[in-house]
Amino acid sequence: MKNFILAIAVILFSAQFVLGQKKHSDAVIVGHVVCNDEHIPFVNVTIKGTTIGTSTDGTGHYRLVNLPVGKLTVVVSGLGYKTSEKIITTEADKTIEVKFEIEEDALGIDEVVVTGDKGASKRTESPVIVSSLSPALFSVSQSTVLSESLNFSPGLRMETNCQNCGFNQVRMNGMEGPYSQILINSRPIFSGLAGVYGLELIPTNMIEKVEVVRGGGSALYGSNAIAGTINMILKDPLVDSYELGASTSLIGVGVDGADDPALDYNANFNASVVSDDYKTGLSVYGFYRNKEAFDANNDGFSELTEIDNTTVGTRFFHRFGFRGKLAVDFFHIDEKRRGGNKLSYLPHMADIAEQLEHKITTTAVSYDQFFREEDKLSLYASGQKVDRASYYGVERSLADYGQTDDFTYNVGAQYDAKFMNSSLIFGLENTHSSLDDKKLGYYDKDQDIYTDNVTISDQTSNTVGLFAQYTYKFEKLKLSLGGRFDHYSIKDKAADKQAHSDKSGNVFSPRVNVLYDILPELQFRVSYSQGYRAPQIFDEDLHIEASQARRVIHKNSEDLKKETSHSYMTSLDYNTTIGNTKIGFLVEGFYTKLNDAFVKESSDPDENNVVTRLRTNAEDGAKVYGINTELSIFPSRDLSIVAGFTSQRSEYQKPQEFDTKSFLRTPNNYGFITVDWDFAGNWCLNATGNYTGKMYVPYYGNTISDPIAGELRESSSFFDVGTKIEYTTQLNGASVKFWGGIKNIFNSYQDDFDRNIDRDPGYIYGPGSPRVISFGVKIGNLL
Template identity: 60%
Template structure:
């Protein structure tokens, strides 16, 4: 731990040293000003940047912009905005001269000109990327009324969110039919989302702190390391690009009109965003905040919750400063404090309830990145990021005094990357070290006889017989490189990553090490200007470490389920193949986009569970072992995007898949559990009037096999979750006020056979995350 901190500090000091010696940008009095138009009207808040530099700004609410003291010589000025094709203008600047530049942007309703960074670890237009990158934007967050990250991930091909616990709401995202640990979650392209934070992390992250989410299915491990077998989910945080503000508040009623259920649960949220940029554009600061208070919901009126009680407070900021035209330092910081609890008797302390699964999280994340341009557009980046997680927990039943726990985790990433660009090719190479420490303890019995009354009247009860459940260090040193070259219509990308990992289990005295070489090859061919074909192969792996689900405990009055790794657990290896056709064209007056993507993943030594028998205390051990004969996950993702006019857009996706072990596992079954063979979504947005909009969303979840009490397999029903939203905008002197209301899961397509009572199986859960929910809210800001 101390060595890790010293290494982080050394790299941070190196970055600061580079920054302090960075060449200051001299005053040239070479300025540019102008405006951005679209369809003959001024376009507000478009981003203006100078290629090959760190210089940028944003147009104001009238569509006008100005940048002062530009470097001398010929510069490429780029204008871009969400939903429009970018435009580049080349201008020569001399000392003391001001130039006027006007942009006329063309609509990009299908998003084919979006800039993405995840596919190749380098900025590219979506159609130029060697891999398919799906982007979930703030517009989708608003359309689907996504309060947190978890609520938006159902609206991308191949992705499906699920709740795995009635008591505490443990969620995970499945990508291409594989469990959450097969997907790599990144924050600003850095793998710092720890296994401990990942237990409840997708519901912890508020949507208002995220600029966009980039999703890459498969093929990511050559660049991003382990846990990218199924794909990569990259959270891009909001950047300060102009002076802006936004405030919002909403209230929801979860479980309205549910037959046989308890009272509807109130769900209140407040969020705010603001950013400030200096007049010379050299310094910017974005600040965001989020608060949520959700009551528990009882779906079958048995006094035990199916949706957990939740309180979340998040604050964060993003800061940048340009030391010269070609260098910039960026800093990120956010803190999440969350209390969640499920079970019964919420007015009592945890150990007085029949069942209580309660967590208190304190998550602090920070990052520093230094960017320096060389040559025309080469970019060198040095970065340090870290995440500290403190978790106090209680997983217990029937007034148990022994089930309090305390868990601490620290993850950091230190790395450097260089992107070299040539006329028809580019090369990316870098090195990074990712380390994680985890200590999980059970605090033992509460010693009530030795309780102490504090001066303020509160009572402190000491614990006895502390037990270490997990004490693990993991370190991965990775070297990666990728080369891409274009031959007319053909683009070839070849990449590889070499990882040296070690997993040290202090509690059991064991250490696992491994050297893994992960190649990646991708071909992209432009059949037509509007039709692209892609094919790829990638190799990935998962080390035998503690995963997020190992830190979640299922509790009932009759048993408690714990997860652990077998002593002889070996590394899991994957071989992934993908092929796709991507069609985007205007047909008449209608824009049409269609994507079809096939995937085939072969897993060697895949992880599987062996279910143990309950001991005298009712404890059941799920032991992770290797399924020696392997497994195969294969299927087809499809996405259709139709935009008949500026007022109407429709998008939908569907997945057909099969996930099977080659030999039968538990219940003599080869199929993966909790994995439907069919699922999909749609979104519709219609603006019948300038200030009035209607949105509709839907999610289909096919039937799946769900274990019940480790005794039987249940073939679940299929579900269709339909939602509607109405919004009305009011202009307010340069700002906008928005009023909205809507319903999620209108027909209450929701599981109706939840287990009841204290001896229920809390893991017997499937289908949509929420029952029928009515919500309404208000937003005000100058960027709406």
């Protein structure tokens, strides 16, 4: 493993010597970018087919120095604006002025996306629909961490699964979290352990944008991309900039029967610096959060956990010559969370305690080299180490401390070739993960002995994948044919096994996409893809539900087979302008057939009240189908309205838990709406709404006659409404933004949480928080 990473690193760093540095040409381009007679700040200005680029400054002007001599294509692009290109000819020791007049693109038609086919393309030219979550949405939705924003994309729904520790997951098109693959800069290093709480640990101030691709993506991204992919793209240093922010929130204001409101403090910063020749850039960012626990029914046990989270990170780049670029990313998350009761006590002194301490370190190195006009070779290596200290215990148990260590890395190479009417992407990558989960030894005073550490899971998995996709354009028709061949191997040694249990297999995942431009404003897409999930450890396996009545753990059956999927999608994407109003409408149908679908069989409690949910394969599988819609309306530059709605069904072919075919905790209908209105001068008003339909939720609590067997309950529906107001002013060349907001104004929140020490902590559904009042301030030169 180490030799493999070292070899990639040698290739990355030696590339500079092979390619060599270019002599200074002193060819310079200067200019400005305007739209509707206004200078536009902070839009990207790049040279096509090179790694050269910058952004306009706060006045809308830019400068590119030491350029190649000859014919170049200058490209201007930015979120909310159409891409513009100009071909110019540079000369040594000469400065050329190139001015751009660009058009607004409120509907994101010209937005460049990278997740659809592992290569950069305009959104309307991508073979699959790519939805984006931008910093503007983070602001409108009052999202300080990634999980708070994911409800505002079609087909996505965040849910919380435990009162004690706040374990949450994102469901895409009705499927559980492990069916979606979380990427960081397009690399699959977000492990199962990181996924248990990870979406709540990623601060939005480190993210440039999030790209979401719904539907089977395993043909390009490997295992666990059955429902789709969520790609977090980190911020890149392009200009000298800084930003500072702080906010305070009160959770549970005016909630009947609740304890006092809980305080939630946040502080963040971003800064970047770029050298005068734009060859080297560095950005740094940080985030701190301190959130108190919230008790919704005043029974002394938390419904929302306390969290103390510190995140720091950096991104560095250096250009070698005009066509080579090295980039390095690093970030570290240090988080502690605690739920249950007696939160100021040591965990084993509480009646119920679920406490986690995470140290997550992520590092990535990539080298991009352009060839010919736009061909690009990418070499990359990335890794993530997770160190988790845990306690899942009740009744002052000393036996429930644990230590989990996880390391995941991904190394590979990819080549993008551009031709006149076609393109080819192919590559090879290796993803490896090792996980060691232990229960720690302790002193048993009753027997006067020291117990040893007990291994719960010792698993390694390795996947070698070869992928390719060829795309050809016939006038209005674009056809993409792709496939991925994976060889996976999994070795697992649990506490009750004397030898490793080895599972391996070869999987070919094809993908076919068709894009047809019916009209310039109307696009039709249809696709088929095949995906799979290997029988490895998943995020929920590393979470334990704890109460006095019972403890729930998750395991894989020894004969668990891989799960395969067949996904079909079709969509119509319509974007037009009527008068001064821009309108976009997307309707997307999806159907996924799951063969050997994973299901859980619950055991009776053992002598220690431990219930094991064993993952097995469902007979005859399952199916998920439905429709996603999204409507975008921009009546003017100052007002935008975006709404999405999903209607779907998720069903097993044969009844499972509680003798039902329906996926549990999965509403048939859910949706969102956002409104952003710059209503007067420097004032801005935002509004959001999130609808969650009725769903079936299992209950194993203390208010029924047989809590072991449990009962199936149907939840009510919820509509979570929020609003926010902002005021921005100038201060000595910087912008200062003051804001205040309310989430869940009408407190559309679960009102029947289970109570006391023998409660069912998994009986939690609906919106993730009650009414929250927040206010904050930001200052920076990029606001």
